[in-house]
Amino acid sequence: MRPCTIEPVTSLEERASLFDAVLSPSFGPEELPPRDRFLAWTSGDDLEVLLATDAETGETLGCAVVALGQGTDVMALLAWLAVRPGERGSGTGGALLDAAIDAARAGGAHLLLAEVEDPRKHAASADHGNPWRRLGFYARHGLVILDVPYFQPAIAPGQERVRDMLLLAAVLRDGADSPTVLRPALVTFLEAYVPRLDGTDPEHDALLAAAAEVTAEPLADALERAGH
Numbered sequence: 385m386r387p388c389t390i391e392p393v394t395s396l397e398e399r400a401s402l403f404d405a406v407l408s409p410s411f412g413p414e415e416l417p418p419r420d421r422f423l424a425w426t427s428g429d430d431l432e433v434l435l436a437t438d439a440e441t442g443e444t445l446g447c448a449v450v451a452l453g454q455g456t457d458v459m460a461l462l463a464w465l466a467v468r469p470g471e472r473g474s475g476t477g478g479a480l481l482d483a484a485i486d487a488a489r490a491g492g493a494h495l496l497l498a499e500v501e502d503p504r505k506h507a508a509s510a511d512h513g514n515p516w517r518r519l520g521f522y523a524r525h526g527l528v529i530l531d532v533p534y535f536q537p538a539i540a541p542g543q544e545r546v547r548d549m550l551l552l553a554a555v556l557r558d559g560a561d562s563p564t565v566l567r568p569a570l571v572t573f574l575e576a577y578v579p580r581l582d583g584t585d586p587e588h589d590a591l592l593a594a595a596a597e598v599t600a601e602p603l604a605d606a607l608e609r610a611g612h
């Protein structure tokens with residue numbers, strides 16, 4: 385474990401710096417908006433930006449961005465989580481995920497959603513990571529997997545949807561993953577989140593229909609069943 389300090393950041397300079405140093409090298413072009421759009425979004429009250437720095441040197445290690453109040457107070461979204469390439473595997477990502485969960489819970493959310501690549505459909509890359517190992521990371525942190533045909537909406541004009549994604553959730557309150565709580569909350573979230581970024585169409589309708597019937601399973605169990 386590498387000792388790190390995690391703090392919310394608000395200044396334009398810090399947000400621009402973590403976009404360049406952490407997010408830009410860690411995500412593909414469809415998974416990140418243009419820099420100016422990221423800076424505009426993260427200046428609002430509904431996004432919390434958490435920066436991890438080395439506890440001794442102050443060097444930037446990673447960041448997490450949590451979106452609150454996405455259509456419903458019950459749902460928060462882990463918009464981005466990344467540790468700089470070369471700094472991974474020392475516990476920083478785990479500490480950032482814990483801090484993101486704390487921030488979502490403090491904001492009143494019952495579930496924190498995370499959009500991840502389906503490792504059966506997305507290849508590994510040195511900078512963007514290995515989708516199977518990423519799932520192992522989330523499984524060890526106790527997340528559940530939601531059985532919906534998920535796609536990440538296009539996050540800026542001119543960008544594409546990212547298909548073949550999985551939707552995970554950290555359960556922040558007892559019972560929040562039960563069908564009676566989860567289904568209406570997920571439908572409300574998707575009705576607000578996808579059209580706001582990306583409009584509606586039959587693919588979105590199919591996602592909403594699946595959300596109305598969704599069930600949650602511990603990700604660790606699903607991975608074991610898949611032999612991982």
Ligand SMILES: CC(C)(COP(=O)(O)OP(=O)(O)OC[C@H]1O[C@@H](n2cnc3c(N)ncnc32)[C@H](O)[C@@H]1OP(=O)(O)O)[C@@H](O)C(=O)NCCC(=O)NCCS
Pocket residue numbers: 410411464465466467468471472473474475476477478479498499500501510511512513514515517518519520521522
């Ligand atoms: C996922 C990520 C945030 C984890 O951060 P980290 O500091 O390496 O995490 P920790 O040290 O707390 O935990 C180590 C675990 O992280 C995961 N991990 C580490 N390096 C990874 C990589 N290159 N790709 C995928 N997962 C990785 C593994 O599960 C690892 O455990 P393992 O060594 O037993 O396989 C980091 O790998 C990363 O930034 N990846 C690229 C961006 C990304 O995938 N973000 C998540 C988007 S949903």
